[in-house]
Amino acid sequence: MGKQGDTRNTAQTLSRTTPIESLWSLSLKKFCTDKIGIASLFVVLVYSLIALGVSLGLWANEWDELLNEQGYGPISWDYWLGTNFNGQDIFQRAVYSTLTAFKVGLVVSLCSLWLGVCLGSVAGFYSNTWLDELIIWLYGCLDSIPFYLFVAAVSFALKESDIAMYVSMIGVLWTSSCKVVRGQVIKLKSLEFVEAARAIGVKDHKIIVRHIMPNLAPLILIEFSLSFVTAIKTEAILSFLGLGVRDGISWGVMLSEASAEVVAGRYHNFIAASVFMFGLVMAFNQLSDALQDALDPKKVVQR
Amino acid sequence: MHFLRYTVRKILYGIPLILGVTFISFLLMVYFGPEQTYTLLGKNPTPEDLENIRRQLGYDLPFITRYAQYLQEIFTFDFGYSASSNERVLDILARTVPVSIMVSIPGFLLGNGVGICLALCAAHFRGLWPDKLIMFFSVFGMSVSLLIVIIGFQMIFCSSYGLNWFPVQGWDVDSFFDYLKYVTVPTMATSFVAIGYNTRFFRSVLVEEIDSDHVRTMKAFGIHPLIIIIVHVLQNNLIPILTRMIFTIPYILIGGSILIESFFAIPGVGGVTYDAISSGDLPIMKAVISIYTLLYVGVLIATDLVYRLVDPRVELG
Numbered sequence A: 001m002g003k004q005g006d007t008r009n010t011a012q013t014l015s016r017t018t019p020i021e022s023l024w025s026l027s028l029k030k031f032c033t034d035k036i037g038i039a040s041l042f043v044v045l046v047y048s049l050i051a052l053g054v055s056l057g058l059w060a061n062e063w064d065e066l067l068n069e070q071g072y073g074p075i076s077w078d079y080w081l082g083t084n085f086n087g088q089d090i091f092q093r094a095v096y097s098t099l100t101a102f103k104v105g106l107v108v109s110l111c112s113l114w115l116g117v118c119l120g121s122v123a124g125f126y127s128n129t130w131l132d133e134l135i136i137w138l139y140g141c142l143d144s145i146p147f148y149l150f151v152a153a154v155s156f157a158l159k160e161s162d163i164a165m166y167v168s169m170i171g172v173l174w175t176s177s178c179k180v181v182r183g184q185v186i187k188l189k190s191l192e193f194v195e196a197a198r199a200i201g202v203k204d205h206k207i208i209v210r211h212i213m214p215n216l217a218p219l220i221l222i223e224f225s226l227s228f229v230t231a232i233k234t235e236a237i238l239s240f241l242g243l244g245v246r247d248g249i250s251w252g253v254m255l256s257e258a259s260a261e262v263v264a265g266r267y268h269n270f271i272a273a274s275v276f277m278f279g280l281v282m283a284f285n286q287l288s289d290a291l292q293d294a295l296d297p298k299k300v301v302q303r
Numbered sequence B: 001m002h003f004l005r006y007t008v009r010k011i012l013y014g015i016p017l018i019l020g021v022t023f024i025s026f027l028l029m030v031y032f033g034p035e036q037t038y039t040l041l042g043k044n045p046t047p048e049d050l051e052n053i054r055r056q057l058g059y060d061l062p063f064i065t066r067y068a069q070y071l072q073e074i075f076t077f078d079f080g081y082s083a084s085s086n087e088r089v090l091d092i093l094a095r096t097v098p099v100s101i102m103v104s105i106p107g108f109l110l111g112n113g114v115g116i117c118l119a120l121c122a123a124h125f126r127g128l129w130p131d132k133l134i135m136f137f138s139v140f141g142m143s144v145s146l147l148i149v150i151i152g153f154q155m156i157f158c159s160s161y162g163l164n165w166f167p168v169q170g171w172d173v174d175s176f177f178d179y180l181k182y183v184t185v186p187t188m189a190t191s192f193v194a195i196g197y198n199t200r201f202f203r204s205v206l207v208e209e210i211d212s213d214h215v216r217t218m219k220a221f222g223i224h225p226l227i228i229i230i231v232h233v234l235q236n237n238l239i240p241i242l243t244r245m246i247f248t249i250p251y252i253l254i255g256g257s258i259l260i261e262s263f264f265a266i267p268g269v270g271g272v273t274y275d276a277i278s279s280g281d282l283p284i285m286k287a288v289i290s291i292y293t294l295l296y297v298g299v300l301i302a303t304d305l306v307y308r309l310v311d312p313r314v315e316l317g
Helices: A002-017 A023-033 A033-053 A090-125 A130-143 A147-157 A163-188 A190-197 A204-240 A251-264 A268-295 A297-302 B002-031 B047-057 B063-075 B089-124 B129-143 B146-158 B174-209 B213-220 B225-236 B237-252 B260-264 B267-281 B281-310
Strands: none
Touching: A023 A033, A023 A268, A033 A268, A090 A130, A090 A251, A090 A268, A090 A297, A090 B281, A130 A163, A130 A251, A130 B002, A147 A163, A147 A204, A147 B267, A147 B281, A163 A204, A190 A204, A190 B063, A190 B237, A204 A268, A204 B146, A204 B237, A251 B146, A268 B129, A297 B063, B002 B063, B002 B281, B047 B225, B047 B260, B063 B174, B063 B281, B089 B129, B089 B174, B089 B237, B089 B260, B129 B174, B146 B174, B146 B260, B174 B225, B174 B237, B174 B260, B213 B225, B225 B237, B237 B281, B260 B267, B267 B281
């Protein structure tokens, strides 16, 4: 009983202090005042334009061609960042890798979010039932397997196909958004609008989809930016371990090529890949910070 | 008595977890994993040869029997012999685990120690320039991939094109001086990344406490800020801080050091795991996964119990 009283009280104080403007437009206003947030959004947009151009075939078409017969080549007008040991243009490879990064980031984060949100809302809505226990057990298991070995095992089971990287990343990354969503749904389901929906006999699955999930949107946006970054960074390490991108190019593949070259004083490959990758990851990290600030209802309403 | 029952229950909770992980690793590596039939056979095998080998390896047994065998192997620590070097897997682990511990301890201490200090500083000057500076560098550290840090540091400190202060790779430790020589660059690389993540986490924990009423009262009474921070703020938040530190231990001992140890050619568990991944050495992978899981579940149970000891308010439910 005490718990219900509390939620009613907070609901009342909220309705008193909440301005007529919606939380979304307040968040947007707050985000617009955040200079770092705007700048990082701009950087992310530039990167996505680069990726879009690559996928439309506008630039970096020759990333795989052996242009320079001498192999290693210096920086020149033809090859902006020099050529690698095969005589391939390093700049074009780095640009093309942007597309790979977006592919990995989008596929992995969207799929793992979808899984995490679905399972998380079910677990949260039916908390303390066998269904909840089952989902907790599942992510507990996945958490206790060492990640890189899990990827290796999946890639053995899938006969070393290219999908293995995606499957294993999605298979592990959903757990973090599932935990966050589950916690949030447990909070949400005791609020009055859910009780009201239940009282007039709305079916459980409709409550989850129509009433609870829309309220998870800010959380999902933040989780998306976090898992995007994780996916890109993980891809780099997996490619180094030989478990990542197999036929194609990515910053991770370039870095693993570079790992043998730097001690011989050839660092064009290394610098190109790390600057490109760092820029995108840093921008996404700052963006997710700005989003967290802007979407936090406590901070926005208090203003 | 109450505590004992609580302990037993927690341990019982660990069992389904261990069963789950072993089941997943069994499915992936043994059941759907690569068959060794053809690698053991010569050229042009007859169908009878095939049949014999499959029977010897137990591929014709039913699913449940094979899983039971797998479980038995794990719980008796009988992981067999490495597929590439034919050495006993347990011997390999006994040789490599101490090396990994030695490599990772300085990084663990530095990463957490510096992280806590920076976080306290940032939380104390919340919103002011020291806070902003520290948080900027923390996000910077989080954004650089460990791969980049390792290659970069190797280039700067170990190659003849950089400072060339330390050996590029290897592990030839006879004295403390040797130890420092080989451990410095790996430690710098791991702590560089760890400090970024830790500072951010510890700050978010500490900031709430620094805002609380009792800290404000203490400030009003004129107690020295250093005493407030160390005695009161840090002590009250010991649980989340310790949890985070403890949970990184299985990761550090096994698995987390894959990149570091393979780059610097250090003969630790990570290096062995890296070789096992690239050569497809299943017995070693099986052993590393199983031991990591046992450690992880053990840590999970231990933290629950430590909570109970540190904070009696934690329910015995």
